[in-house]
Amino acid sequence: xxxxxxxxxxxxxxxxxxxxxxxxxxxxxxxxxxxxxxxxxxxxxxxxxxxxxxxxxxxxxxxxxxxxxxxxxxxxxxxxxxxxxxxxxxxxxxxxxxxxxxxxxxxxxxxxxxxxxxxxxxxxxxxxxxxxxxxxxxxxxxxxxxxxxxxxxxxxxxxxxxxxxxxxxxxxxxxxxxxxxxxxxxxxxxxxxxxxxxxxxxxxxxxxxxxxxxxxxxxx
Amino acid sequence: xxxxxxxxxxxxxxxxxxxxxxxxxxxxxxxxxxxxxxxxxxxxxxxxxxxxxxxxxxxxxxxxxxxxxxxxxxxxxxxxxxxxxxxxxxxxxxxxxxxxxxxxxxxxxxxxxxxxxxxxxxxxxxxxxxxxxxxxxxxxxxxxxxxxxxxxxxxxxxxxxxxxxxxxxxxxxxxxxxxxxxxxxxxxxxxxxxxxxxxxxxxxxxxxxxxxxxxxxxxxxxxxxxxxxxxxxxxxxxxxxxxxxxxxxxxxxxxxxxxxxxxxxxxxxxxxxxxxxxxxxxxxxxxxxxxxxxxxxxxxxxxxxxxxxxxxxxxxxxxxxxxxxxxxxxxxxxxxxxxxxxxxxxxxxxxxxxxxxxxxxxxxxxxxxxxxxxxxxxxxxxxxxxxxxxxxxxxxxxxxxxxxxxxxxxxxxxxxxxxxxxxxxxxxxxxxxxxxxxxxxxxxxxxxxxxxxxxxxxxxxxxxxxxxxxxxxxxxxxxxxxxxxxxxxxxxx
Numbered sequence: 001x002x003x004x005x006x007x008x009x010x011x012x013x014x015x016x017x018x019x020x021x022x023x024x025x026x027x028x029x030x031x032x033x034x035x036x037x038x039x040x041x042x043x044x045x046x047x048x049x050x051x052x053x054x055x056x057x058x059x060x061x062x063x064x065x066x067x068x069x070x071x072x073x074x075x076x077x078x079x080x081x082x083x084x085x086x087x088x089x090x091x092x093x094x095x096x097x098x099x100x101x102x103x104x105x106x107x108x109x110x111x112x113x114x115x116x117x118x119x120x121x122x123x124x125x126x127x128x129x130x131x132x133x134x135x136x137x138x139x140x141x142x143x144x145x146x147x148x149x150x151x152x153x154x155x156x157x158x159x160x161x162x163x164x165x166x167x168x169x170x171x172x173x174x175x176x177x178x179x180x181x182x183x184x185x186x187x188x189x190x191x192x193x194x195x196x197x198x199x200x201x202x203x204x205x206x207x208x209x210x211x212x213x214x215x216x217x218x219x220x
Numbered sequence: 221x222x223x224x225x226x227x228x229x230x231x232x233x234x235x236x237x238x239x240x241x242x243x244x245x246x247x248x249x250x251x252x253x254x255x256x257x258x259x260x261x262x263x264x265x266x267x268x269x270x271x272x273x274x275x276x277x278x279x280x281x282x283x284x285x286x287x288x289x290x291x292x293x294x295x296x297x298x299x300x301x302x303x304x305x306x307x308x309x310x311x312x313x314x315x316x317x318x319x320x321x322x323x324x325x326x327x328x329x330x331x332x333x334x335x336x337x338x339x340x341x342x343x344x345x346x347x348x349x350x351x352x353x354x355x356x357x358x359x360x361x362x363x364x365x366x367x368x369x370x371x372x373x374x375x376x377x378x379x380x381x382x383x384x385x386x387x388x389x390x391x392x393x394x395x396x397x398x399x400x401x402x403x404x405x406x407x408x409x410x411x412x413x414x415x416x417x418x419x420x421x422x423x424x425x426x427x428x429x430x431x432x433x434x435x436x437x438x439x440x441x442x443x444x445x446x447x448x449x450x451x452x453x454x455x456x457x458x459x460x461x462x463x464x465x466x467x468x469x470x471x472x473x474x475x476x477x478x479x480x481x482x483x484x485x486x487x488x489x490x491x492x493x494x495x496x497x498x499x500x501x502x503x504x505x506x507x508x509x510x511x512x513x514x515x516x517x518x519x520x521x522x523x524x525x526x527x528x529x530x531x532x533x534x535x536x537x538x539x540x541x542x543x544x545x546x547x548x549x550x551x552x553x554x555x556x557x558x559x560x561x562x563x564x565x566x567x568x569x570x571x572x573x574x575x576x577x578x579x580x581x582x583x584x585x586x587x588x589x590x591x592x593x594x595x596x597x598x599x600x601x602x603x604x605x606x607x608x609x610x611x612x613x614x615x616x617x618x619x620x621x622x623x624x625x626x627x628x629x630x631x632x633x634x635x636x637x638x639x640x641x642x643x644x645x646x647x648x649x650x651x652x653x654x655x656x657x658x659x660x661x662x663x664x665x666x667x668x669x670x671x672x673x674x675x676x677x678x679x680x681x682x683x684x685x686x687x688x689x690x691x692x693x694x695x696x697x698x699x700x701x702x703x704x705x706x707x708x709x710x711x712x713x
Binding site: 146192196207 | 515
């Protein structure tokens with residue numbers, strides 16, 4: 001792969017990651033959010049595939065396939081099943097921060113990510129490390145979604161966004177953490193999502209809804 | 221032989237879990253978890269003795285590494301697990317009798333508790349920071365259903381908060397791990413994520429990247445250790461979980477997460493100088509103490525009261541770690557063990573009070589001293605031990621932290637912390653005094669379970685207090701281990 005093509009593909013996939021993150025912030029229809037999340041999984045897998053093609057690394061190719069299956073297939077399917085079970089409540093009705101302010105916040109978070117990741121880029125300047133701020137922005141946007149959304153399902157998407165961002169940073173720093181760790185991390189994420197999905201079901205059984213505003217029993 | 225010994229604390233609870241999975245909860249399996257905990261403790265002590273003689277052990281092609289700190293943490297896990305599992309049969313029988321749990325739920329409880337122990341053991345013996353992360357996140361996953369075991373509104377809410385906040389917080393630690401791995405891959409010798417190699421080669425780490433990584437790691441593992449600012453899951457989860465699980469979470473899980481912070485601090489102190497981690501930990505400690513003090517003063521729920529006291533004690537441990545130096549580090553390790561035993565006793569006692577009275581409100585419990593003298597006596601003594609009265613070991617360790625604090629640059633911080641600790645002590649004694657003393661309430665509805673304390677619970681309560689007292693009077697052979705573990709964290713052999 002020529003250098004220019006590599007850089008262009010890297011920028012394209014990085015841009016797709018960022019765009020999907022912002023779209024999730026923008027849209028309120030839960031079904032749309034899940035579809036965009038699946039697209040982001042695709043972009044993430046493509047990003048790793050670009051790195052794999054460049055290094056001609058079989059291990060990275062395998063990881064890219066694994067990511068594609070998990071992030072663009074299994075996790076969105078799990079979310080969709082949770083949504084189908086949720087019945088009519090399919091919109092993020094009242095986020096704590098409205099859409100316009102959320103988008104502004106996303107811009108601020110992007111700037112913050114660029115500022116914070118200066119040392120990360122400087123340590124080993126390359127096309128891949130130049131894209132680290134994108135990964136960090138997705139992490140920050142994920143956190144933002146997690147704290148400002150009211151539906152259990154949107155919080156779940158926020159958590160997964162956070163994980164996508166971290167995975168992206170992990171591969172952009174181009175330092176594999178070893179197979180045991182990679183496997184463990186993927187398994188933990190999958191299990192955490194399963195646990196949360198079961199809890200959403202229980203919540204609906206006991207509360208009749210998954211609006212987290214109803215979670216008011218425990219406080220001081 | 222060594223490999224087998226190192227694997228034992230992980231393998232024994234997994235075998236226990238398989239046993240419960242196959243046989244379920246029946247008279248024959250009632251004490252399996254207690255036996256498993258006792259074996260873990262025995263293996264931990266054997267390991268500690270071996271390490272004191274010959275130094276750190278490595279097994280499984282470098283995946284596991286046990287040094288003095290790991291051996292000490294294994295002892296803490298084994299000791300508190302022994303307390304909790306000794307009281308478990310009595311607790312579960314009362315729950316089943318009261319219709320709040322089924323035999324199936326009891327079996328599931330036992331399986332998950334065993335897996336919980338295995339995950340914590342893995343977290344302290346793993347040689348690789350990535351594996352430590354995986355193990356600590358695994359504890360969140362296995363305990364999620366334990367927190368939500370009762371399936372009431374409050375329990376489901378606590379479980380949701382617990383998983384969301386802990387998973388998000390620990391995700392920060394994952395990002396930190398990845399960045400540390402990045403810094404280490406560019407360092408001379410490329411130490412990877414191996415904790416010992418990282419601590420030895422920390423000079424070569426890029427300071428800019430390491431600073432971000434360390435901050436994320438301390439915040440992330442701090443979430444799991446119950447330190448501010450991401451502490452919000454702790455009071456809910458501790459209050460809603462079944463008593464033996466609360467005892468384990470408060471007594472061990474928090475300190476297991478904190479031992480990961482100690483490992484990170486050893487790396488940070490060499491790579492960035494001692495100032496960075498010290499400032500971060502001191503700020504988190506003071507914020508946690510302030511929070512615990514302000515929420516304890518007007519607390520109305522005794523299980524939440526104990527939970528906030530756990531935040532207080534972990535904050536003291538964080539303060540000790542910020543102070544640094546051999547005295548402070550030995551003191552915080554002693555504090556971890558003393559707090560684990562005492563808080564284990566208190567949560568088990570609180571669980572029993574909940575079963576007798578059916579309420580967790582402080583003002584609804586009156587005159588427990590006349591209704592259940594042994595239980596009230598143990599809880600009373602436990603609170604006195606917790607606020608740091610001699611002869612219990614919390615006294616010795618708090619004294620150690622304070623002495624080291626005033627001798628260091630953090631004198632003012634230590635002074636402020638001690639004032640907050642006094643406020644908290646007054647609040648704890650006041651609340652507990654109202655519960656234990658006075659005349660019992662009149663009328664029906666006050667009693668739902670049998671009054672007699674189950675033998676297992678009684679043994680756990682008295683045994684835990686005796687152990688905490690003995691530990692306070694003479695650390696004995698533990699002193700050698702404490703000293704060795706403290707030097708491990710200092711990074712200078």
